[in-house]
Amino acid sequence: MSSPTTSSPGTNPVIQFQNVRIGFEEGDILRGVSFRLEERETLVLLGETGVGKTLSLKLAAGLLRPSAGSVQVLGKEVSTMREKDLLDFRRHVGFVFQESALFDSMTVGDNVAYRLLEDRVADDQIEPRVREALRFVELEHTMDLVPSELSGGMRRRVSIARALINQPPIVLYDSPTAGLDPVTSQTIITLILRLRDVYGVTALLATQRLQDGFALANFRFDPATNRVLHSPSNGDTAGAKMAATRFLVLRDGGVYFEGGQAELAATKDDYLKRFLV
Ligand SMILES: Nc1ncnc2c1ncn2[C@@H]1O[C@H](COP(=O)(O)OP(=O)(O)O)[C@@H](O)[C@H]1O
Numbered sequence: 001m002s003s004p005t006t007s008s009p010g011t012n013p014v015i016q017f018q019n020v021r022i023g024f025e026e027g028d029i030l031r032g033v034s035f036r037l038e039e040r041e042t043l044v045l046l047g048e049t050g051v052g053k054t055l056s057l058k059l060a061a062g063l064l065r066p067s068a069g070s071v072q073v074l075g076k077e078v079s080t081m082r083e084k085d086l087l088d089f090r091r092h093v094g095f096v097f098q099e100s101a102l103f104d105s106m107t108v109g110d111n112v113a114y115r116l117l118e119d120r121v122a123d124d125q126i127e128p129r130v131r132e133a134l135r136f137v138e139l140e141h142t143m144d145l146v147p148s149e150l151s152g153g154m155r156r157r158v159s160i161a162r163a164l165i166n167q168p169p170i171v172l173y174d175s176p177t178a179g180l181d182p183v184t185s186q187t188i189i190t191l192i193l194r195l196r197d198v199y200g201v202t203a204l205l206a207t208q209r210l211q212d213g214f215a216l217a218n219f220r221f222d223p224a225t226n227r228v229l230h231s232p233s234n235g236d237t238a239g240a241k242m243a244a245t246r247f248l249v250l251r252d253g254g255v256y257f258e259g260g261q262a263e264l265a266a267t268k269d270d271y272l273k274r275f276l277v
């Protein structure tokens with residue numbers, strides 16, 4: 001293992017980056033990034049704009065290939081996977097894109113159904129599953145609307161419904177609260193908590209808002225009472241075997257910090273402190 005990590009060794013990582021590099025004509029953006037995620041963990045990816053958060057998510061989803069290094073997801077090497085196998089692989093990974101990325105000309109229901117249509121799921125199964133996914137984000141009533149009739153926060157919720165339609169074990173969230181007001185952001189974070197604590201998804205979440213990460217670390221969703229409960233141990237990898245939240249800060253192409261909430265909140269490092277304000 002080349003990466004510093006607080007995860008217990010010996011378990012099978014769900015996602016593992018090893019010395020990943022990727023760049024464009026202007027130069028390399030990621031220059032040797034390593035990290036791993038265990039089942040049901042949430043890794044909060046922080047860093048300034050342009051540092052490579054979205055690229056990291058796209059690499060994990062097999063939408064991009066690294067120029068060097070290894071990207072393993074669910075035990076498979078994604079970086080060298082053939083296109084045909086990538087199509088199959090991507091079914092296991094839900095992706096909530098930063099701009100929601102909904103098809104404007106399609107209804108909400110058809111947007112959410114998209115993957116099921118691609119997978120040739122039988123017609124009579126599609127509508128109930130779309131309704132279930134939309135019910136999860138409390139937007140069943142918008143099924144026949146088009147995205148332009150929804151607010152930004154509702155569109156984000158539809159894109160979460162679309163990502164969870166085939167119950168993927170992994171969900172990648174790209175800045176899911178960017179551009180949303182605090183109340184709407186809270187709704188999105190609660191949904192992310194529910195997906196984690198009801199379905200047990202493993203998540204990689206890019207954000208510029210550290211408070212999103214702290215909310216994931218400090219709260220859990222209790223399916224029995226349908227409520228969000230304070231649960232500080234989520235941020236402590238050692239104490240929480242179900243839903244640990246860890247933080248990773250990217251800077252200058254590398255991993256600048258990796259650790260738990262308590263460690264990040266108590267940092268004396270001037271650069272890290274900038275994320276805490
Ligand atoms: N397809 C591409 N071609 C050229 N440059 C790209 C491409 N995709 C991303 N980049 C560049 O890579 C850098 C990192 O991008 P990104 O991962 O989107 O950053 P972040 O999400 O952290 O803001 C940016 O400077 C961006 O301009």
Ligand SMILES: [Mg+2]
Pocket residue numbers: 053054055098174175
């Ligand atoms: Mg981005």
